[in-house]
Amino acid sequence: MTPLTVGNARVKEARKLSRRSVRTERRLFLADGPKAVEGALEVPDRVVEVFATPSAAEQHAALLAGADATLVDDRALASLSDAVNPAGLVAVVRHFDQAVDDMLDANGMLVICADIRDPGNAGTVLRTADAAGAHAVVFAGQSVDPYNPKTVRASVGSLFHVPFAIDSDPEGLIRNAQANGWVVLAADGGGEVDLFEADDLLNQRVAWLFGNEAWGLPAELAELADHRVRIPIHGRAESLNLATAAALCLYASARSLRNQGH
Structure with missing residues (x-):
């Protein structure tokens, strides 16, 4: 041919x-x-x-x-x-994204990405969620298209392993998750809970909420969360990038769930 x-x-x-x-x-x-x-x-x-x-x-x-x-x-x-x-x-x-309600009707760990704009970051979060054993990812608000070629490539195959959904209403999604028994934890540098002291929170059905790479979570979304969790910074770095923060939070949850026998 x-x-x-x-x-x-x-x-x-x-x-x-x-x-x-x-x-x-x-x-x-x-x-x-x-x-x-x-x-x-x-x-x-x-x-x-x-x-x-x-x-x-x-x-x-x-x-x-x-x-x-x-x-x-x-x-x-x-x-x-x-x-x-x-x-x-x-x-x-x-396309093979699923309905949001299917994401909420399960146990384990959920990842909510609110207004993530960089396709490489979105793919890396998918890959990290897959590695940490999260059961689903939701791209909410004005997030990048998960089918963007750069996102697909950055996920290194994980796009096809982790169930995911697309939802245009992050506020409604957070409330819906809470109504379905999820504890919503917002990753926030100014959070009142230290990630390393959060084991009692992490052994529940946790939905991690991550914000935009540049400006983080909008105040109105952070306030809707059940708790705002900060990653302690021990050196002089101002902050951590999105992919690194997501990896730390998701693996902290994964460790706690495994310790609980889940």
Whole structure:
């Protein structure tokens, strides 16, 4: 088969998924790179099509077994990828976010991201939530699209492992979580509770609330939380970045839950 070129109609249609409006309308997105494509193929009935360069199809033959990849030339593949050095594999995948109510009707640890704008941070939080054993993530308010190519890539496959939802109303989400028995803990540098002294809080059904990378949580959201939890700063650093703060908070919860036998 002759590889498709950048001007091919199927390639052009797939390329439109680089825009959020098109992803939302079509309920499709691009999974770029071997890790993302592998994760997508593990989710039943989600992959619509896989594009691969001939060299990538040969290199990743085991990964693509049964996937019936469409061969494209290097320029066509590069047009579907925003990576500096495309790895040669891109899949068109159906959206699979779940309803928020499904996220709240469970036990364990929930992650709420309010107005997270950086796609790399969003992907890293997903990866951290996956590693820490969180059962779900909700992208709330004006958060970045979890299907953004940079988010998908930064999650290193975790986008396909951790159930997640999208909710435009963070205030309503917090109240709904509390009504469903979740203890909402806001990660806040000025919080009244020290993370290292919060074990009694962490052994419950905790929903961690994280805010924007630059300005943190809006006061109205922090005030809705059951408690505001600060990570102690022992040195001269002014603060921690979002991904590091999330990792510390989620692993503190994971340790407490394991100690309780959950």
